[in-house]
Amino acid sequence: MLESVELLTGSPWIYAMVALSVLLDVFVPVLPSGVLVITAATAAAAGSASGQVPHAVPDILGLTLCAAIASVVGDLVAYRLAWRGGERLDRAIARSRRLTTAQERLGAALARGGGALVILARFAPAGRSVVSLGAGAAHRRARDFLPWSALAGLTWATYSVALGYYGGQWLGTTWVATAVSVVALFGAGAGAAYVMRRPAKAS
Secondary structure, three states, X not given: OHHHHHOOOXXXXXXXXXXXXXXXXXXXXXXXXXXXXXXXXXXHHHHHHOOOOHHHOOOHHHHHHHHHHHHHHHHHHHHHHHHOOHHXXXXXXXXXXXXXXXXXXXXXXHHOOOOXXXXXXHHOOOHHHHHHHHHHHOOOOHHHHHHHHHHHHHHHHHHHHHHHHHHHHHHOOOHHHHHHHHHHHHHHHHHHHHHHHOOOOXX
């Protein structure tokens, strides 16, 4: 995968590829958008280490903003679709214990003025999908949900890009650096999933 992404690093298509992958994985969580972001950042580290001219490698800030914005747009699309989903979606959520629980916890978190659950969900496998769809289906106010979605997207994008870039800088721009960075990303996801599964403490 690293070799394939490196072919695109001197082209604006790398940003389009990252944006599309990040946007779509709210609907198809198996898409490896985090792996792609890390691989692109590792390729950027490779270009920096070899002294390539700036326009021939992805810009780290541009890559971070691209991934963050695509994350928020994907969340917003899922949120709006769930908002307009009607009775069929409501029945589907009611049949899913995971969606129902996430919806209840998200509602309680937003009602208290906090949105740590939204940020945690961005790292957990399929958590982003569950929270975005749950917020829309429950008709949570956009002004309560979207600022936390934006913070979650920026946090996730910054973490993913930093893993790839600094992993490449410290471990060398090889598949080993990419693999270690991906493991660190999945580790964060596993930790977020564990925290989200814990029952909420009684007030």
